[in-house]
Amino acid sequence: MSNKVFVSGNEAVAIGVKLAKPNVIAAYPITPQTIVVERLAEMVERQELNAEYMYVESEHSALSAVMGASVLGARTFTATSSQGLLYMAEVMHYASGGRVPLVMMNANRSLALPWSIFGDQRDSLSMLDSGWIQVYVEDAQESLDMIIQAYALAEHKEVLTPVMVNLDGFVLTHTYEAIEVPKEEQVDKFLPGFELEGKMDLENPRNLFFSSSPADNIRFKVQQHQAMENSREIIEILDKQYGEITGRRYGGLATGYKTEDADIILITLGSITGQVRAVVDVLRAGGEKVGVVKIRFMRPFPETEILKLCSNAAVIGVLEKDISFGYHGTVYTNVTDALKNTNKRLINFVGGLGGKNISQQDIEEIFRRLKNVDKDTNIVNFIGLEV
C-alpha cells in the first residue's frame, strides 16, 4: 500500500531524518533551512521522534555538539545553509579528519556580500575540500531517500566519513511535491542501528581527536582519502539495496538521460536537472541529438562515470550555480579534469547566482550555443544577465 504525502523538500528531509531515528539533533536556524529543524522539533514534541533536541547558539556549536555526541555512538543530525555552513567550516574539516560519520543537510544558498537568502551552490562548493561526501538531490523524493542512504553511507565501516546532502534553496527546499514515504520496517531493514567501533566507552576509555607528528599525519590523510575512494562502491551498493527495498534507484555518482547517442551533452548539478531534461525532450522531438548528465556526488567525484556517459558526445556544456572568481565554475573545473584525455569541446555556463531564475528559454539558448560552439570564444559564460 502506498504512503503518499504532499510535502516540501525541507519536510521530506525531516521525514527522512525521523525514519533514521537519530539520538541527538542540534541545529541553528538559517533561511531556507529552518523548516527542517522546525518539523523535527515538532516531531520530538509529539514523541514521534525519540531524540535529544539541542538548541545551540551557533552553527559552529551545532556541528561541534553532534560530533561530541557521535563519538559516544549516537546517531545525529544537523542542518544549515550558506553563511552558517561557512561558520561551520573549521568543524567540518575537524569532523572528516576525525572520521566522524555525521549527516548534515545543507540548503544551498548564496553567500554574502551582497546579502541574499536565495539559492546558488557557492556555499557547499566552496567546502569541496573539507573531506565531506557531497550529494546534490533533485527533488523532494530524492531528498528523503538520500537522507536515509546518507546515514548508511557515512556509518559504513569502510567509509566513516561525514555526508552532506544538498538541496537547492527555495527551488527545492520550499517546493511542494507528492512523495512516497517508505515504511518504518523498510527503513529499519536498510539502515540498522548505529554501531561505532572505537567509540568512547566508560569500560574502554579512548583518547580521540589528537595531534600527530608529520610522519603520522600523512598516514591519517591517506586513510581519509582511501575512505572517500571506498565510498564510490558503497554508494552503488546502497543504491541497489535501497532500490530492492523501496523500488527507487538513483544511479550512483552520476546519471545520464538520453546520452547514448547524444552529440551534445549538458552537465548539471541539483534541481535544475529536471528542467534540462524537459528541454532535451523538446529538442529531441525536433531531431536534435542532445542529452543531460546529472552529477549527483561532487565528492567523491564521478570521473569515470562522466567519461563513460559523455563518450559519444563531441560538445559538453557545464551549467552551474557557482563561480570560482578568477577561474571557472568549480563543477566545470572538475569536469574538464575528468575529460582531460579527450578532445571534446567544453564550455561553462554560470547562472542562477543569488537566486536568479534559470528559465526554459535560458536552457534552450544554452543548447543553441553548444550547437554553434565555434562562435563562443569564452570558456566562462554568465547567463541571465538581461534585466
Added chain:
Amino acid sequence: MLDRLDKEEYFYGHKGCGGCGGSLAVRLALKVLGKDTFVVLPAGCMSAVGFVYPQLCFGVNALISPFASTAAMLSGIRAAAKSLNIKNCNVVGFAGDGGTADIGLQALSGAIDRGDKIIYICYDNEAYMNTGVQQSSLTPYGARTTTTPPGEHIHGSRNSKKNMFEIVAAHHIKYAATASIGNIPDYIKKVEKAKNTNGTSYIHIAAPCPTGWGIDSSETVAIAREAVECGLWYLAEYEDGKYKLNKNVKEFTSIRTYLKKQGRFKHLTDEDIQEIERQRDENIKFIKERYI
C-alpha cells in the same frame, strides 16, 4: 579530604612544563571525578602536552575540541549519554583563559543557558601560554606578554581581567566558583560540589604558569596563594542564586612584593603599581559588598 582522593592517575605522562599549574588542576579534578568521566579539552596547553599520538595521556575518555567548542562538545556528549542511557558519568571540560574568556565564551554561554549537566573548569594562567605568552582578556593589568611588550609608551597589558565568575553567575548558573592552585583542599571541595550539581557548573581556577610568569617552577603553589593574600584573586562561590566569599582576607599582603617576584611585572613603575592597588581596592569593595 585529600586522603580520600583516588590513588589512580588519570592524567599521567604528559609533557607539561615543570611547575605547571594547569596540569595540576586537571590531575586533581580527575582524581575527584574518577574513571567514569568524559573529558573535553580545546586547543591549548593541556591538549598540546597530553595528546600527541601515539602518546595519549588521559586514563579516561578524552578528546580535543575545536578551540571555540569546549562547551558545545560537552553538551553534545551529555545529550548522547542521556539518549544512550549512559548513567552516572561526569562530563568535564578543561579550557584555558583564552579558550574560555575569549574564543569559547559564546559556546559556554549557550551551554549554561541550556542548563546542561556539564562541568566547565577554566584553568587561568593569564595569557595564551601554549602559543608563546600572548595577551588574553584574562591577562592582568601591567603584565608583560609577547603582544603587550613593555616599553616607553605601553607598560604591558592595558586591560584588567574580564570577570568570568560574574559573567557565568549572571546566567543564573547552578554552581560557580573561583579557586586557586594555592588552596588545593578548597579546589577539591568545589570539584566535588560541581560533580554533584544537577545542572551546569563552572570553576575558575587560578593556575600559575612558571614559563609565562617568569617564576621558578617550585613557586607555582606559593605564588597562587600569595595572589589571594594580596587581594588580586579571591575564593568565592555562587550557589542556589547566592554568592559566598570563602576566604575573607582581613589584611592584604604587599602587592608590590607579589608583583616583583614575577618576571612579567619586573618593568612596572611605582605609578603602575599604585594603579594595580587602586584596581584591587575597587574590586575588593565590589566583592565584599556583594559576596558577604
